Amino acid sequence: MVSDDNGTFPHDVESVCPVCGLKKVSSEKEHVLIHGGALLLDEESESGVQAANLVDNLQAFLFMGWESNHGDGTYAELEIARDVTKGQFSLLFCSTKCMRSFLNTCVDNLEKQIEAVKNEFS
Ligand SMILES: [Zn+2]
Numbered sequence: 001m002v003s004d005d006n007g008t009f010p011h012d013v014e015s016v017c018p019v020c021g022l023k024k025v026s027s028e029k030e031h032v033l034i035h036g037g038a039l040l041l042d043e044e045s046e047s048g049v050q051a052a053n054l055v056d057n058l059q060a061f062l063f064m065g066w067e068s069n070h071g072d073g074t075y076a077e078l079e080i081a082r083d084v085t086k087g088q089f090s091l092l093f094c095s096t097k098c099m100r101s102f103l104n105t106c107v108d109n110l111e112k113q114i115e116a117v118k119n120e121f122s
Helices: 096-120
Strands: 002-004 032-037 059-067 075-085 088-093
Touching: 032 059, 032 096, 059 088, 059 096, 075 088, 075 096, 088 096
Parallel strands: 002 075
Antiparallel strands: 032 088, 059 075
């Protein structure tokens, strides 16, 4: 999970792909990424230009979730990024194959949580 003040995972630019562990992922090498977050918009100027700023007082998050159809607030969720300062994060992978594997693993984990929640309330 990505959190706190280092919005890039893996944290070290010399790190290897978090899925296969074989290839280095850094800005100097070809890689794919999931990049998310928010920017704080300035007031639009008279010329119509509106600046977007990376600021310290934003926190980014990325969850996968499930909500029951009973309207009772039953839910399950998988946190991928939480409380990331400056509001932006990046998850780096060596290839789309590894990105797909990561996302499939996330969905598999979410499904396990959904099943556990359903079993708890059945
Ligand atoms: Zn990889």
